[in-house]
Amino acid sequence: MDFFVTTALGLIAAIPVTLLLFVASAIGASVIAAGLVAAQQSRATRPIAQAWIFVFRGTPLLLQIFMVYYGLAALGPVRHGWLWPAFREPLFCAWLAMTCCCSAYIAEVLRGALNAIPTGQIEAALACGMNPAVRLRRVIVPQMLRLALPAYGNELVMMIKSTSLASSITVLDVTGVASQVIAHSYxxxxxxxxxAGVYLAMTAALTALLRRIERSLAPAGSRRA
Structure with missing residues (x-):
């Protein structure tokens, strides 16, 4: 019984590292994804955005983490330059890889939501004389958020589980601590x-939060009790 209590407390103590990696990656990926969606609206920058999405969706996240931690960090300009203090930290490398990888998936979610907005509403906003900034703030973004939230929430759930891959480069998150305990106790x-119970608790809390946000964004007439 003491083993289970001690192990559970050790895993719980590692939750802040997992949540830090998840939140930082989610914010970074969402910002980059918004930029990728914007880039796809221009013929000049569309190939760059599409290449980014193709590369990071087409290769495994674990491989990307290894390439950042063992590959980029070994390059001379990085190892002997001003970037080395960041790249020598496994947590930063895991964050960078997760941010780049997940941004590609989130960009596709946002692009789908943007394309799902009825053309008539955009035309109505133009007829009302809304400038691009007002049109974006009052017509496009609110509907994008509502349309994208279910798929975006699914990506967030996948991200919180994907943080477990950071343990492969010695990050002491929940999985990293679990691996250490197994190495000593077998x-x-x-x-x-x-x-698994810790991850279930985190994903359950995230899912409940996302459902509450989804209900708050739903039109008043369609909200469920």
Whole structure:
């Protein structure tokens, strides 16, 4: 019993590292994704955005983490330059890889939501004399958020589970701590079951939050009790 209590407390203590990686990656990926969607609206920058999305959606996240941590960090300009203090930190490398990878998926979610906005509403905004900034703020963005939220929320759930890959480069998140405990105790099944319970709790809390946000964004007549 003492083993389970001690292990559970150790895993709980690692939750802040997992949440930090998740929140930072979600923010960074969302910002880049918005830029990618904007870039796809211009013929000049569309190929760049499409190449970014193709590369990061087409290669495994684990491989990208290894390429950043073991590849980019080994380059001379990085290793001997001003970027080295950041690239020598496994948490930063995991964040960079997750941000770049997830931005490609989120960009596709946002692009789909943008394309789903009825053309008539854009035309109505133009007829009302709205300038691009007002049109974006009052017509496009609110509808994009409402349309994208279910798929965007699914990406966030996948991201919080993908943080477990950071343990492969020695980040002591929930999975990293679980691996350390297993290395000393050899009690694989029990430790991984406890770790799975921690991830289930985090994803359940995130799912509940996303559902509340989704209900708040729904039109008043369609909200469920």
């Amino acid at each position: 009690r694989t099944l029990e430790v991984f079951c406890l770790a």
